[in-house]
Amino acid sequence: MAIVNTNAAYPPPHHVLRDLAMQVQSTSTVNRAWLPVTEHVCNERGRVLTGIVATMVDAICGGLAAAIAAPGWIATADLSLHVAHPLIADRELSAAARVRRAGRTTVILESEIFADDDVDTPLAYCTASFSVLQRRESNPILVAGGSDAEPRHAFVGESSEFQTNAYEACGFRYLNDGVVEVNPSEYILNSLGGIQGGVLASLVDAATVNTLGNDFETVDLHLVYVALAKVGPIVAVPTVLQCTPNNGAVSVELRDAGVPRCTTVATSIGARW
């Protein structure tokens, strides 16, 4: 089964999904992706940003969920990412998404993330739930078909690459007290007109590190998407629940200051490896 987007309008030419430069390969049961690891998707210690991994798995899990939900469309309801080993790769990260449950209103998937050619030891594990929605005109059209042996191909057609740090490219602004905010722009919107679920996960990642300190890395992310983040600015406000010298638990609320309303509630764990 190939999952092909036949809607040329999304994503637009300058979009975070193109800059990720992912390649994908779909079979009837698994959606795989490969993410090139460059300095722009890594932190200062050379580890891939946890939010970028979340964006990758949100995209491939969403692609598989949408193919299953067709002719309906889907929206991410919740996403959890758990890092088992430091997110280090020489060349690329790969991810494989599988369906664990497909109901009429919800599709639940899991994904494992690997470094380079090692497919035995997952660096991270992800689960995600998608709500099944009625199709809108703007939604991509994902066509399922073809053979199981399709080659790797670009996720969104014409790819580009980050020219700067990925979070900077998304427009994240770092404020006092760990707060991070971003304005919605075409670059980071999904096909429903809200900020991409993976970018919101990245915002939570950024707020976690901003509040615990740059020597922490986010090792757990759990987001529940409550409403679309559309107007902005979208403000990630962290509250530290617990902190020890080596790890900290943070509650992060994402507020759409332009409405105003809560768009996402999240819990994250930061750790010093």
Next chain:
Amino acid sequence: MHNGCDLDWCALVSVERVTSYSAEDGRSVGRFLGLSMREVTQPNGPVKLEAQSRVQSAVLDQHGFVHAGALFTMCDCVGGFCGGLGALPDGWVVTTNLMIRTAPTVVASPLVLNSAVLRRGKTSVVTSINVVDAVGAFVAAGTLTSAILVPSDGIAQWDRPARLDMPSEVGGIHFDDWLGISIRDGAVSIELTDELRNPWGIMHGGATSALVDRGAVEAVTHTTGVRERLRTNHVVLHFLAPAKIGPVRASGRVLGTRPDGYLVEVEVFDEGSDNRLVALAVATVAVV
């Protein structure tokens, strides 16, 4: 039948609820924990609930902390009841997704649990849960997502603001013993007794979360040999299908070791239903 509900859960409702259960059944779990819940919703505000649970030795672990599984169970009860009130008058709820972070601390009794509806959709409700002890110290926090279903025998009516008092019926039995957990080859199992069923007649979400807690700890012990001072401090749990028959078994796989503990994937199976996968979880087990 409710148009928006998932097939698996709907089939369950039309069978179990009619044949075996009344509205008063399915509260044994809440009674064991001695939960007292009252609605504190403000006019025009989201549904809110405040609950208390007296901390008894039956729910303490070997470190003197509140048993993680018991804490998960309390959160499921309180968040679920809050979500159920939020679902009225269109239906009642079953938990589909639970995330809880706990603190390994000695607490001052009673525990105070606050829950609020964050989102009420057509087919689901999302609630927050925050748990502090009697002096306001952080104990746990999380979110719970529930599916809205319509029972075939009608939706329970509640006087509002709602109140539900379930005096403790512990009787000196420890939580683990009450659940009836058995361990073999690194996996844990329980028989699905009537006491462990919820008002829908299926395995209570809290009991499932407690089984996940033990399954995660046992997976660490089985894999690493570490036995002492293990405690689950974080869980994300997806309920995939109802556990109806039992025995129900949880088996875990250690994914890695981090500064905050062991990361464990746990799968839960209903052995009596052709070994069907009923829940999927990821937990962090810390050495405290």
